[in-house]
Amino acid sequence: MLFFIQAGACMTDGILTIADRIHNKLDNLTRAERQLAHSILENYPASGLGPLAALAKVANVSVPTVARMVQKLGFKGYPEFQTELREELKATVQNPIAKHDTWAEGAPSGHVLNQFTDAVIDNIRHTLAQIDPDKFDEACAMVADQSKPLYIVGGRVSHTLAEYLFLHTQVLRPNVTHIQSTSNAWPHYLLDVGPNDVFVIFDVRRYENNTLKLAEMAHARGAKIILFTDQWRSPVHQLAEISFSGRIVVPSAWDSVATLMLLVESMIAAVQNVDWDDTKDRMEQLEDMFDQTKLFRKFT
Amino acid sequence: MLFFIQAGACMTDGILTIADRIHNKLDNLTRAERQLAHSILENYPASGLGPLAALAKVANVSVPTVARMVQKLGFKGYPEFQTELREELKATVQNPIAKHDTWAEGAPSGHVLNQFTDAVIDNIRHTLAQIDPDKFDEACAMVADQSKPLYIVGGRVSHTLAEYLFLHTQVLRPNVTHIQSTSNAWPHYLLDVGPNDVFVIFDVRRYENNTLKLAEMAHARGAKIILFTDQWRSPVHQLAEISFSGRIVVPSAWDSVATLMLLVESMIAAVQNVDWDDTKDRMEQLEDMFDQTKLFRKFT
DNA sequence: TTCGTCCTGTTACAAATATAACAGAATTCT
């Protein structure tokens, strides 16, 4: 067991905020208490200023758990805890500078974390603004359509996204195949491809020749292509029924797939809702199988 | 004593803040009530969040005066007044990235894309707010340290993240190994692990037994562990030198790794800067090799 | 001045809130 003390973000006067104190103690807390702690930090400090019972309820823990944790934090009781919270709030409001102009508080705005996050949020905003929701729904419907075989294709970097989508669609429906365009074996998979099969292809720069070849062949066989690419658009997009282009520029030597990941996850969420009963059924079966393998921990 | 009136700073949704309401009513109030009103506005909203009696005391009015004025303001009672104050505070604190903004224009705000994006942005904000930048830098330094072997471990779902980090660190430095905890072969890799080796482990719920076992063995051999987990924290975190917990809840049957992806990409960006000359050199070599394989398209 | 109205504070009561004690689960250790 390792207990380290995080020399936390301090307030102006050098005294730790309650949020910091919670954070520091986090390792010494029990499950329910940790759950509670997160709930408090979730909308800090408002949550802590209500009645104890309300806090317990939103955190899904019992009333005494709150009382106990507050004492563990070094307060005499909940009221004292609240009093200090209010004091803190008072101090914060009177000194309304800074606060929240950076993402990672306590880091300068030039820190990688802040710069990078800024860029990604910006990417998300631009990407989403350009997406046609109807096309998106249409694509989701295609992916959800169990009557048509689904192929998911990724390249060197985009393999990550493809695999992630595959992992989930595999749970959602039968008849899904994951193809790595970097593998020499990919032509094998195309043998069975026919008209109306659905391809989800990921291709971000640098666009891969293999992926393009694969797309061409699939297209030639009448398959419908859904493409996830970047703002400059992979050449595959000429063959694609529907394309989504995400912004991927970040202050780094590489591009960011975080935005595309967001799209993929949204698509997964949408697909699972198309036929929720069926999805639920398949997920339960999977749970059962996992239970039998004892792969996961049963509790916490 | 309070002198000026902030011309109705309204909330985003057009509803008046409580401060505004007090202000508007100010003329209809009696002496004691006005005295109280000023006291409330003095350090708003903290003062109103304490017990009624405390507020009465600092304002030098009697307890019932407070109760009466609160009712005059249109609240059923003091508790209701407090509840609304807290709601207001919550909204204010959460405001930095205006919530209401629909991301995918043209789609209703209830559309999956908007809902999901909202959640992810929210996750990012909360996650970043809780990260200690110093620990982050420290972790990056460990990953960048070429004198120590680096192992990257992922489970069933988190495999995606692990692989992505591996793909990039492999370019950045020698001596990186990717281990899938879902593979039975993982113990083989631990044979050579010694003190000071660095492990980056990904474990989000449902936490995997294999990953924990692997972490324990690595820890027993003296390796240093950097953990990426979710807000509930994988049990591995007890063994970890440094942990990062990302929020992963989204409106979906699954969790979202988008936030963790952001962290991973930030880390990659940071690591590449630790020794940029070296990084650049390795990247150029890689370019050359890619050129020779003709894997990528030369233009576009 | 005297009456009446309105305001304000003191007291008493009711409701809620927090704490303490206990017992049942769960987890860890042997």
Added chain:
DNA sequence: AGAATTCTGTTATATTTGTAACAGGACGAA
């Protein structure tokens, strides 16, 4: 696998906290 320990929730009690009713006091009008 069983015992001990730790954690967690339920119940019961004490305290705080808010509200209602009452009575004294200030101010204005006649």
